[in-house]
Amino acid sequence: MNGKGPLFQAKADPIVLVLNDELINKRIVVLGPFVMTSEEEIHQSMQDLKNGTFCGISPAR
Structure with missing residues (x-):
């Protein structure tokens, strides 16, 4: 850390969704x-x- 907050490194391009x-x-x-x-x-x-009826998501197995 350099005093400006946490540093993150991603292995792929991040996807960010911001809703308001x-x-x-x-x-x-x-x-x-x-x-x-x-x-x-x-x-x-x-x-x-x-x-398995929640938004088309199958239950975990």
Whole structure:
């Protein structure tokens, strides 16, 4: 480190996604990789991931 922050070295070109939107003034619930507005949404997303119906992502084996 040179006093200007951490130094990173990538093996490939990095891909950075930056999103910005207006504040929605709602409660945020976080569990693992899921960030939603209710515990029910989190549990449904976890079930969908387990069943292979979450955004077309197959469950881990």
